[in-house]
Amino acid sequence: MGWTKVLAQSELDQGGRKVVKVGDRKILLLNHEGQLYAVNSRCPHLNLSLKRGKVTEDCALVCPFHKSAFDLKTGEVKTWTPWPPLVGKALGAIKKEATLPVFSTRVEDGSIWVELPGA
Numbered sequence: 001m002g003w004t005k006v007l008a009q010s011e012l013d014q015g016g017r018k019v020v021k022v023g024d025r026k027i028l029l030l031n032h033e034g035q036l037y038a039v040n041s042r043c044p045h046l047n048l049s050l051k052r053g054k055v056t057e058d059c060a061l062v063c064p065f066h067k068s069a070f071d072l073k074t075g076e077v078k079t080w081t082p083w084p085p086l087v088g089k090a091l092g093a094i095k096k097e098a099t100l101p102v103f104s105t106r107v108e109d110g111s112i113w114v115e116l117p118g119a
Contacts, residue, residue, distance in 0.1 A: 007112045012036075017051055027103065027114060030055065030072070036105040037061075037072045038114045044098040061100070070100040 006020045012031045019041045020027050028041040032055050043050055043063045054062045060069040060078045069079040076099055104115040 003106070003113045003115050005111045006038075006114050009107050009110050009112055012112065019049075019051055022114065022116060025116065027116075029105075029112065029114075030061070032059065032072070035059075036107070036112060038103040038105045039070070039072065039075065040101040043068075044100055050100075073102065075100040075102040 004022055006022060006027065007018060007029060012018055012029055014031055014034065016029075016031045018029050020029060026041040028039050028050055030037045030039070037059075039050070039061065041050055042048060043065065045063070045068065046065055048063075048065050050061060050063060052064045054064070055072070056062060056069060058078075059072045061072055062069045062079075067079075067081040068077060070076065071078050077097070106113045106115075
């Protein structure tokens with residue numbers, strides 16, 4: 001694990017979201033109620049962007065495509081939305097257990113840093 005500077009703190013306002021690229025990863029940064037979160041920018045179930053996902057009062061990020069919710073602190077699935085029968089068969093066996101990768105953040109010298117494995 002290593003810390004990587006990803007963005008100036010001034011570029012992520014309260015309620016802001018920004019996708020940053022670090023190596024081959026795309027990380028979604030969220031500033032929610034004064035707390036910074038860094039998560040994989042793509043849903044682990046559908047590999048679609050989470051940038052437009054709603055953040056709930058209990059700090060979960062809801063996938064805008066299939067409405068399952070992930071805890072922003074742990075990445076665990078908080079709410080699983082089952083697929084309609086016909087869609088589920090078409091998409092194959094998507095595993096509820098697939099968690100959202102989350103990364104530690106810190107602010108230092110006016111910059112946002114993210115701790116990434118292998119950095």
